Amino acid sequence: MSRSRRLSWSVPMAIFAVVAIAGTAWAAVSFADFPPSHGIIKPWTWDNGDPAIGGGSNGNLSAILVSDTVGTACFGGNTGPQLQVLYSKVASGGTQWSPPKRISGNYEADRGTLVTNGSNVFAAWSSQQHYYTGTTTHCDPNATYAFNVNEPRINYFRRSTDNGATWGAPFKLPGQGATFRGDYMYMASSGSNVYIATTNVANGDILLWVSTNSGVSFANPVKVGSTTNVDNTPGQTGGLCPCGYTGGKTGLPAVATNGSAVGVAYTATGSGAEKIAICNSAGGACNTTQVAGSGANANYGYSQAAGDSTRMVFTWTTPAGAFSDVWTGGTGGSFGGAKTITTFPDANFAGQACASSTTACNQAGTGAIPVLIGSQGIGVSLTECNTVSGVSCDESQNLQKSREILVWYESSNNGGSYGTHALIKTATGSNKNPSWMSEYGSVTNVGGTIYVLWNGHDDGYGSYDVEVKKCTGC
Helix, strand or coil: CCCCCCCCCCCCCCCCCCCCCCCCCCCCCEEEECCCCCCEEEECCECCCECCEEECCCCCEEEEEEECCCCCCHHHCCCCCCCEEEEEEECCCCCCCCCCEECCCCCCEEEEEEEEECCEEEEEEEECCCCCCCECCCCCCCCECCCCCCCCECEEEEEECCCCCCCCCCEECCCCCCCCEECCCEEEEECCEEEEEEEECCCCEEEEEEECCCCCCCCCCEEEEECCCEECCCCCCCCCCCCCCCCEECCCCEEEECCCCEEEEEECCCCCCEEEEEECCCCCCCEEEEEECCCCCCCCEEEEEEECCCEEEEEEEECCEEEEEEEECCCCCEECCCEEEEECCCCCCCCCECCCCCCECCCEEEEEEEEEECCCEEEEEEEEECEECCEECCCCHHHHHHEEEEEEEEECCCCCCCCEEEEEECCCCCCCCCCEEEEEEEEEEECCEEEEEEEEEECCCCCEEEEEEEEECC
16 A cells, blocks of 8 residues: 555666456456556655545646655755655646656655545645665765654645646644654545544544645644554564654554545554544544454554545455445444455466465455445455565565555445456566565546556565556446
8 A cells, every 4th residue: 555664766667568357247347557658657756645646627637756866855866855745747638747846845755645626636745854774975975864763743734726737835734743743644525625634653643634625724633533553663574674664653544535424444453453433524523433353464454445425435454355344424324334355365366476476466465445436336456465474465675575466356336245356467577676566556536537556666675666557447
């Protein structure tokens, strides 16, 4: 998923074609690079927020990126901040993404997220004081850029009201002290309301900011839940990258709205309990349901969410599989009951070997990203991976070869069953390095057309980019 916990820099790699597999309940589904010439927004960029792609009232596609090499970022040989948050768009009928525009300030900025609503583009990100672990010859050759999870991370917001053509001034979201440490953010919007969820990593509070004026201003954050899940270990399993990226409690909340209610899903405990709070449109009067209680691996859980005018869908993963549940109605509505998207190990795509193994890349999965289609359809982009040294979907660079392919599941009956299964992108190569990986991402529905965005990278993060494919038959 795009809440990825890794820091590195890169060069571009080639994009490889994939073969889509027809489902059993729908017409054949296939995914092609968008734009058709290459499907890459920008080499040397990363996507690490949810959602991260959206459509505009004029048919634009908008995306938010993070880079340490693009523009004035210092690892590109410049003297700007080490890490910057950037915006890019492609016009309706366009054939390329615009040059990335920096929307963060003159400081280290990371964990970008974006959502669109009509002609509005809403963006948020976190500042941080350091990025790279070690000493670099770029920027200031005498400085040591030691990432420290205990340093403040302040959340910012910025909006465009003309489909990303111009932007208002960024501002700090209210209620954050000078030492506040936020985690990954997730946004949703309906009408004039904008919702942003995050975790206060110091105390585990799941916070929700609410704007009722299309992002002109926000009220102080509302606590809608809490988590005891802790992320303090760099690399999760002692890997090479500083992937333990929180330094405290993290619930990785996802937020959705159907206009009359707002739902916040989050990991509540270190044992993987997933909870969903259904609140009124102001973020109050919340009623919380636990939808899963197992999955102690840090890569399980990772709730995702999407909403339209009548329903909200929430997805999560456990060691047993990927699941969804749909809420309909306002605060007095109801869930339809948890449904299985797929079970692990998943026998489909058995012919697709992992780059690190001859076995199928379907032993586990994480990051089930939903999108709503029509009145009853649900699409899900899911990272499926192998198990290496007993670890599934590990975030350490030592074991990153376990994470491989991106697949598509689709339901025509509001998540009652998922009869369509297609391959979005597969891994390439036969060894750990180089092998091109495809993971996490974001999905948007623009006028009935589905676009999937995700991170592409080689196994050692010597190269990475952000890729997009357009679905036919979804």
